[in-house]
Amino acid sequence: MFFKRIKSPYLKYGLIVICSFAMALIIFILSIYFGAWGGLPSKKELSDFQYQRASEVYTADSVLIGKYYIYDRQPIPYENLPQHLLDALIAIEDERFFNHSGIDYPSLLRVAFKTILMQNESSGGGSTLTQQLAKNLFPRKERETKNIAINKIKEMIIASRLEAIYSKEEILTHYLNTVSFGGNTFGIESASLKFFNKRVVNLRVEEAATLVGMLKATYGYNPRIFPEKGFNRRNLVLQSMAKNNFLTGVERDSITKIPLKLDYKEFDHNDGLAPYFREEVRKQLQDWSRVEKEKGNDYNIYTSGLKIYTTLDYKMQILAEEAMMKHLKSLQKKFEKSYGSNAPWIKNKKLIEKLVRRIPTYRKLKASGWKEKEIMDSLNQKRRMELVDWDGKINVEASTIDSVSHYMKFLNTGSLAIDPTNGAVKTWIGGINYKYYKYDHISQSKRQVGSTFKPIVYTAALEKGIAPCTYFSAQEVEYKNLEGWSPSNSSKKDEVYLNYSMEEALSNSVNTVAVKILEKTGILETIRQANKMGITVKLPNKPSLALGTGEIQLDQLAGAYASYVNNGKPVEPYLIQTITDQKDSVLTVFEPKVDEKKAFSDENRQIMIEMMKSTVDKGTASRIRSTYNLRNALAGKTGTTQNNKDAWFVALTPKLVHVTWVGLDNHEIGFKNTALGQGANAALPIFALWYQKLNQDSSFDAITKTEFERPEETVVQKLDCQPIKRDGFFKRLFKNPKKKKTKRFKNRNSNP
Template sequence: MISKPIINKVLKIAVRIIVGLALVLVIFLLSIYVGAWGKVASKKDLSEFNYQRASEVYTADSVLIGKYYLFDRQPITYNDLPQHLIDALVAIEDERFYGHHGIDYTSLLRVIFKTILLQDQSAGGGSTLTQQLAKNLYPRVPNGKVRLAVDKVKEMMVASRLEDLYSKEELITLYLNTVSFGDNTFGIKSASLKFFNKKAKDLKVEEAATLVGMLKATYGYNPRVFPENSLNRRNLVLQAMANNSYLTKAQKDSLSELPTKLDYREFDHNDGIAPYFREEVRKQLLQWVKEQNANGEEYNIYTSGLKIYTTLDYKMQVLAEEAMTEHMKALQQSFEKSYGSNAPWLKDTKLIQKKIQNSPVYRSLERMGLSKEQILDSLKKKHTMTLMDWEGEKTLQASSMDSIQHYMKFLNTGSLSIDPTTGAVKTWIGGVNFKYFKYDHISQSKRQVGSTFKPIVYTAAIEKGIAPCTYFSAQEVAYDNLEGWSPSNSGKEDETYLNYSMEQALSNSINTVAVKVLEETGIPNVIGQAKKMGITSNLPHLPSLALGTAEIKINELIGAYASYVNAGKSVTPFAITHIANTKDSILANFQPVIAKQPAFSKETGMLLLEMMKATVDKGTAARIRSKYNLPNAIAGKTGTTQNNKDAWFVGITPKLVSITWVGLDTYEIGFKSTSLGQGANAALPIFALWLQKLNKEKQFNSITQARFENPSRSVLDQLDCEPVKRDGFFKRLFKNPNKTKTKKFKNNSN
């Protein structure tokens, strides 16, 4: 039997230990309270905190198409939260949420005795939703068990202060706006859009339970990555809802049988609708933010929650991308087949070496000091990589050299459509695949425009007073003051004895006539006309200008073409209509930029429009009618550059102007044949297929069924002549079809 003195002594020691531990605990808590372990957020801090918000990009018809963010987060209000979402959250995460003041002492005691003392890891955690909110607002920094204890205490203190400041509804809202759902997604609005492509208020019970279920382990219960784990966790949430009387047993059983149906939508800059357009908007937004911040504002496109409203038409863009994919996939196959085993990306050693030495990976190794032999040896080593083609992405064993050769052969495209009266961008396709081809062929690329420049030449000619029914010989001429330069026509017919009216020459894109019209008009007059129509690029002061040797961006050329259906006034394409803040207050409006003065007379515009209608009805773009059976009011112009490097098509309708370019980024490679690479075959189909799709959608009837203004009697009279005249007998007698005529090119500027 233990003696009483010993018992008393043990009790005294125990009391001292308890008092000592209590004192240590009090000192520990006080040290945290006063900030010895880092500042604890005050009530003032908690009433004024801001969290980073993603900026959102919307189409003209209010469809969210992209975001710019560091963390994908976009807050919503309590009224936007469905009750079953709130019930699911409370049931599984904090069933006594409405009864505590930030700290659930019942759960806390359970954790102390079961988890800590009995080492029962299945006992669960003791953090309330308010404590979890505190952790969301002030994330922990992993640094050992002592630091974890400090963070836990801090979260309790912050939770208590949050409960003093906010109502339970406000706390629920703050929590759901800040919590992570994985995949770099924060907040229920972003999660709802990403996993189910719908607003939070439209979530079904089982969808809400799926998202709430992710909160325990955002990766392990991610329905995209681990669907089975997610389904089991969702059903556990449904069971918790039933246990807390938020669902009946019958409802729980019925919902538990449903499969998980995701409509996953990643707002990735590489994926989704209109990626090139979104990147262009981002660049313009960065410039706007820079200008605003220089004036004392503090905007950040990744964290300020800006709302960017654009001119893009969502449905039009979807259909345009479908048309592009449909055509380019087939064209790529034909292109590769035309070259066969002798393709330059396989056989042209000199070109392949040039591409390799200009590649980023080669230059990177070169900067590291490796020799050419070492670099080439490194680039030949095979490893696992993913390569893209029109069938999708393929993971295989390949070398960097294989990759370079693989992408050398890809045809690319740039396709833009605008409202010709304002310049508002309706569709924007900068390339075939943004993930693998970042270069934007609308805003960045300058290519020779080929015959699409000819209407400007003819416009200048008519403005100068040359009648549309003036005839020009199609005979090929060698200009001896231009080193014997001799432009020719692509047709097989012997045109030595033919004379074309301007309408016939333009609609059939006769090169020899275009040069002669330029000669008669004067190069300075043509360049001046181009500038009046909004062309700002430097234009070569050479006769070859008539054939489109000038390099012009698509978004510049399209503004000039808009003038033909905009009373002679060119426009500047624009993408953003206005920018708003998180409260929907307008921060900036952007107005159309339209030329103040017409670049040509109304009559000249009508004459050119009639000529370009003829291009579609019976000229180089006639397949629009014959193959694609498009009944719409359409004018247009095809274009093909030397060696079939660039294929172009301009489509003009009363309410839309569209330009499409097709070619290779590897400029040394062109199409194998003109029949494959001409604008009518390589570029025109993208426009034609798109218009076919628009015609099927009633919502576009006002655009697709619009008609051009009827030409005046004067315009019709000026075009009323034989399209082609053949030389008379005596002229033919003195012409030798086997000998090219020589003469000096006159540089007419009068």
């Protein structure tokens, strides 16, 4: 009836078209509303959505050092959002945020006019912050042009529902906790930590404007990748803040002149502080979550937003990594120079090929049916690649085989410091570069420990009743029942005539004496002593045990040595103190594992400390005093294994136990000579350089300025003897220094 009254056919048909279009649009919107184009979340679902939250790893002094996540997100409450951040966001993204109910119709009309009629592609999308939140919560799965309208309408409907459920403050909070900043970083807190290394609550105005400016194009306005674009975009945000009366003109002009300054800190699993430590924490968390799941608690370390408070000391770890890098960079150069052009990574083709056969590329080609020559020819093809050394990254023309040769020459390390009273890990360095060397030389590696095992041999001897002033000849012996095995020393030429007290023999690491002490004590008795001190690995029931041929994990060695400064009680190093949920409610407290039973008598403990103090003061570790000028209370033991494959140093202080290993991952390559590869030269400096740094920081005075307990008078008396006795005239007269003494090694023990 209405259309019949209209006389003009043009007007009539025009109105019919408009009404038909409007009806079709209404039907189209209703079809989306009722789910014909895919379901929409209900108000109930929207009122109960959960974030996937990154779990955070903290040091003992509450410094964030890492995260475990699928999406790097750390949600925060509205109270933690500074007002200038909110002002910046509203000014640049949604000026009428507090005046609309989720959909800004004037803005939509503006965009439609500019886009459709004026063909202005830079007119923007007209989306409100609430619509953007809808998109954050329910990302668009299809990006084709034909689906844009559907997605837009869906987001409008969701936005209207969100506005009905949440306050404006809650919407702002949810938006800032879900918005992407690129690079798998979600939420303003994670972005703030990443770009400025600070919490959101501490952001300055210009820093907040920088992050808000990124939201238009997280890559294009990334201030790290494109600093000039990031700077200009930041200033545009500040301009908008002034336009909306959030800043005065004077404030705007002043702040826009401030240079763009980032403190970029990517929470990358391969980089950052203590990556080996963080990986070991992750492994232990996975074990913990499995146990918790059996109890009915479903915690996911990647999505549950856990907070893991560890034992690590932040400043100590920084200084430890600096000391390690300084020493090994220098040692690497000396190591390569010692081999010269005859280095095994250059000349030993069989060894290189052996290592090549272990790499995944070789195995994949082999499994595909390639012949050996074809594989090697393929892997020998040169191409542009990136290699890494101590000076950084280098781009070179090299083959896969060249790459294997390059990386096989690098020295590696394991370095650990613990609190001897409870085993709390203070520093943890599992290797030289986690990105390229994933193998952890603390938690995964077992290496021969060399002379660092000798204190355990000596402790067993003392426990058996052998007096510390018992003298043992340094003369080399060939043991007939051990296939002519003849351990030797690398010390004085006239040692065939010398007889060492136990203290002097230990401080100078005399091999021949260590074997004789083991023989007198008993191998199995010594193994029992090691077990009492927390060493659980199977040790060889052989006389070579005295020289440290047993393969022991570094952390077990540290726990055993802790007994010397922990009242005779060994400890088990531990990494995690507490785990809390996202609301800081404690879920688990990890208790230290300290053996309540003493591994040896208190008197023998004091004797061993005095002996190891002599090692530092005048023995194999004396360069701590002479070269590094450390005057602290220190005891310790160096260690070097056969063919200079492993260098060790264990340092004891009243408050810390520190163990260092240096060597190569490939057991077939060792140091060229003992002067370079001995523990005192290859491993000791890492501790010494680190402790120098601790001495320079007064905050460590409670550790560095402590003293060992004063030994009891009986201990002093038992050690009061001449260090070395020389054979008498007639004994020397009838002893042939060029002829080895031969005898049978007597193993006195029964099975343990």
